[in-house]
Amino acid sequence: QRFCSQCSAAITLRVPPDDNRMRAVCENCGAIHYQNPRNVVGVLAVWQDKVLLCRRAIEPRYDKWTLPAGFMELGETTAQGAMRETQEEAGAQIELGPLYTVIDVPHAEQVHFFYLARALSEDLFPGPESLEARFFPLDQIPWSELAFRTVITTLEHYVEDRKGAQFPMHHYDIPLPVPD
Template sequence: MDEDLTEAAHRPEEHVSGGVPSWLAAALNYCSRCGAALRFGSIDGDHRERLACSACGFVAYVNPRLVVTTLPITEGGEVVLLRRGIEPGYGFWAQPGGFLEIDETVREGAIRETLEETGLLVEPGEIVGLYSRTQAAVVVVAFEARIVGGALRANPEALEFGTFAPEAIPWPEIAFRTSTWALRDWVRRVRPDLHPELLREQPAV
């Protein structure tokens, strides 16, 4: 999952005008219409500062990106995770996922990302949860998914794969906060008898 393509996840929560993270604002310099400089400022009829062109007045709205992920579940009730082979989160565990493409539904994107990163063909079911990371400028949707085909295959994004029962998830080795939140919500649904102490470890990133 590439929810934090920059090193934003490692930085303190820092925002500039309009609630835009500083790392993202630094990359937004010029108007896409006329090429003039973009500046934060007040916009008529709006309660917050917006990034707008200093010449033509075009407003460049900055919105979070949508990340689609799955928790692939085996017939035995275990969740499939991958040990990340790229940064951020190199060497830590996460569920498969990535950015939604412009011409996909969320389910189509989740199926594609899971196939690309694991080799598994899945059928997304219920949404486990929706999670926001304002500093990373993402909204993450996590589906519980049934494995309907394919086979785990090596790829540059995964060092290895693992299947974990709810009571055996390696919480201290989970890569992202959003992954931890999704896994916790899934565990609470399928194993509500597990002691809350098992779900308190913090994610690595």
């Protein structure tokens, strides 16, 4: 951020009064431009013991498989956003279930939310952000071709929870990745 979005004056980085961290401050109009983490909302949808994955047509992680998910938009709930992303990326008809994973990803400045859902049909109509959408039996999940650690860990919890047929909400952090 270099310029004030309210008045176009140049931004100063400084700690405002009664604050304790650097902010983008406009000395011309007085606006303080805060930045905050973003939420990613998605769905783990199930059809006859198979889980819905989409192969990404966009960066990052082009060609990798993901649960349908994307940034939460203004004016919607996490549930509404998760359903919207499932429609946009997979064209799947689903009945949304409970919130299943809530994952802090501080190095990405994000919180991820995945809901469980039941697919109402096997028909899929992937949108422009997906090369392909497909239901995978649990023993055929492409683990080495998954796009994100929050997708991997959510699927790991699901495979484990299926053994006891109990699906409690899981909350955890994804720590900073270890450099390769």
